[in-house]
Amino acid sequence: MAEKENSVTRRSLLKLTAAAGVVGSLPVATHALASSIPGQTGVNTQVANHIHHWGPSDFEPYLDSLFSVDTGMGRKLQMKLTSVESLLTKDTHSEGECFALHFGLTSGTAVAQGTYTFEHRELGLTPLLVVPSATHPYEYTAVINHRKPR
Secondary structure, three states: OOOOOOOOOHHHHHHHHOOOHHHHHHHHHHHHHHHOOOOOOOOOOOEOOOHHHOOHHHHHHHOOOEEEEEOOOOOEEEEEEEEEEEOOOOOOOOOEEEEEEEEEEEEOOOOOOEEEEEEEOOOEEEEEEEEEOOOOOOEEEEEEEEEOOO
16 A cells, blocks of 8 residues: 555545635735724734735744734634644645635634634734634634645
8 A cells, every 4th residue: 555645635626625715815904903903012913915925934934823813893702823734735835825724713702714813923814714623623724725826
């Protein structure tokens, strides 16, 4: 029996990236969001309009750091970035970036799959589509999938 070169199967990749196409449209939508955020001292309030340039190495320094998550209607949660997982294969690594950000809920109540505004002191604000884990309702995954900029 031949050994697998990569533990990511097509099915698991499709499952994780089913809604990742939303991420490609986020930079355009974030400018309107940035102008509606009241000034907050000590926090980078610029919405990350460069999400299409991010790679896993941009998030690795922030492992175990907290993100404030705005769920709408004045409700905020705290999530910790628990891991960054590359989803690229040796055949696709030169075409772009595909990686998963795994978060754990540290305060607040569980939320449904959806797009929420994540805020980090260094990274600023960015909307991310998160999907709760099927087996651990307080764990969430956001997939970022894009081609390399030209």
